[in-house]
Amino acid sequence: MLQVNNVTFGYSKKKIVLNNFNFTLNEGEHLCVMGESGCGKSTLLKAIYGLVNLKKGEIYWKEIRVLGPKFHLVPGMDFFKYVAQDFDLMPYTSVSENIKKFLSRFYPEESEQRTQELLEVIEMKPFANTKVKNLSGGQKQRVAIARALANEPELLLLDEPFSQIDNFKKNSLRRNLFTYLKEKNIACIVATHDKNDALSFADHLIVLRNNKILINDTPSKIYHNPIEKYVAALFDDINEITIDGKIVLLYPHQIKIVEHSNLSAVVLETYFKGSFWLIEAEFKNQKIFFNNSAALQKRAAIALSFTESL
Numbered sequence: 001m002l003q004v005n006n007v008t009f010g011y012s013k014k015k016i017v018l019n020n021f022n023f024t025l026n027e028g029e030h031l032c033v034m035g036e037s038g039c040g041k042s043t044l045l046k047a048i049y050g051l052v053n054l055k056k057g058e059i060y061w062k063e064i065r066v067l068g069p070k071f072h073l074v075p076g077m078d079f080f081k082y083v084a085q086d087f088d089l090m091p092y093t094s095v096s097e098n099i100k101k102f103l104s105r106f107y108p109e110e111s112e113q114r115t116q117e118l119l120e121v122i123e124m125k126p127f128a129n130t131k132v133k134n135l136s137g138g139q140k141q142r143v144a145i146a147r148a149l150a151n152e153p154e155l156l157l158l159d160e161p162f163s164q165i166d167n168f169k170k171n172s173l174r175r176n177l178f179t180y181l182k183e184k185n186i187a188c189i190v191a192t193h194d195k196n197d198a199l200s201f202a203d204h205l206i207v208l209r210n211n212k213i214l215i216n217d218t219p220s221k222i223y224h225n226p227i228e229k230y231v232a233a234l235f236d237d238i239n240e241i242t243i244d245g246k247i248v249l250l251y252p253h254q255i256k257i258v259e260h261s262n263l264s265a266v267v268l269e270t271y272f273k274g275s276f277w278l279i280e281a282e283f284k285n286q287k288i289f290f291n292n293s294a295a296l297q298k299r300a301a302i303a304l305s306f307t308e309s310l
C-alpha cells in the first residue's frame with residue numbers, strides 16, 4: 001500500500017506546492033489526480049517517486065520509506081516507474097531497443113517476448129525498428145509508457161500520459177494500458193486534465209486546488225455530487241443556476257427543451273458536437289449551455305426543464 005502522510009513540500013521557502021497531503025492507495029489500484037494548471041499534480045508525482053526532499057511528512061510503499069535525492073545517489077525508487085512529460089528516451093536507437101534497455105540481456109528470448117507484448121499494448125509493432133528520433137510526439141509518449149512497463153513496476157506514475165496522442169488512438173491505448181495494468185496488478189497514479197482518464201479507468205480520484213487536496217473519492221461520486229463548480233468543470237461545461245433562491249450546478253445534459261414551462265430562454269449560439277448540438281442560451285440574464293439533438297435558430301424563444309438528478 002502507498003501511504004502519503006502529512007506531506008508538505010515547496011520548491012522555495014516562501015511558496016508551498018503540496019500542503020499537508022494525506023491519502024493511501026492499495027496495490028493494483030488506479031488513482032487519478034486532477035485540478036487546474038499549477039495546483040501541484042506533477043509535483044505530487046515527483047514527491048512520490050522520490051525526486052524532491054519533503055519539507056514535512058513521509059511517504060511509504062508497503063514498509064519502505066520513500067526518500068528524496070538527499071538520501072539517494074540516483075533519485076527515484078526502484079519498484080516505481082515515472083513517465084514525465086519529457087519522456088527521456090534514447091533518440092538514436094530503435095523503439096525495440098528503447099524498451100529492451102530495461103530488460104535483462106541474460107534472457108534474450110524472454111526479453112524479446114516481453115518487448116513484443118509491450119509493443120502490442122502501445123500499438124507500435126510496425127515501428128519496432130524505427131529510430132525514436134523519427135517518431136511523432138505521441139508515438140514517443142507511447143514508447144515511454146512501454147519502457148516504464150518493461151520491468152513490471154509495482155507502482156506506475158504517469159504525468160499527462162496521453163496528452164500528445166490523437167483521439168482515435170487515445171481511446172484504444174487507454175483501454176489497452178489500463179486493462180494491462182489491472183491484469184498485472186500494477187498500481188497507477190495518473191496526473192491528468194482529461195476526464196476520460198478518470199471516469200472510466202480510475203478507482204479513486206483526487207481533486208487538487210490551491211495546493212491542497214480538495215476531495216478524494218470515487219470518480220462517480222465526485223461526478224454525481226460535485227461539491228462546487230470548480231470540481232464539476234473538470235468534467236464538462238457546467239451551469240451554475242439559481243432556482244428558488246438555491247444555487248444548483250447542472251451539466252448540459254441535465255437541461256432539456258420542453259414545449260411549455262415557466263423557464264424561458266433565448267438561443268444565442270449553436271455548436272455542432274457530432275452526436276448532439278451544444279446550445280448556448282440566455283436564461284434570466286445569465287448564459288447557460290445545454291445539449292440538444294438538433295440545431296436551433298439564433299434568438300429563438302425556448303422553454304426549458306431542469307433535471308437535478310443525473
Ligand SMILES: Nc1ncnc2c1ncn2[C@@H]1O[C@H](COP(=O)(O)OP(=O)(O)OP(=O)(O)O)[C@@H](O)[C@H]1O
Nearest residue numbers: 011012017035036037038039040041042043044191
Ligand atoms: N522545478 C520547479 N522549481 C520551482 N517551482 C516549480 C518547479 N516545478 C513546478 N514549480 C511550481 O510549482 C507549482 C506546481 O507545479 P506543477 O507542475 O506541480 O503543477 P501541475 O498541477 O502539474 O500543472 P500543469 O497542469 O500545468 O502541468 C507551480 O506554481 C509551478 O510554477
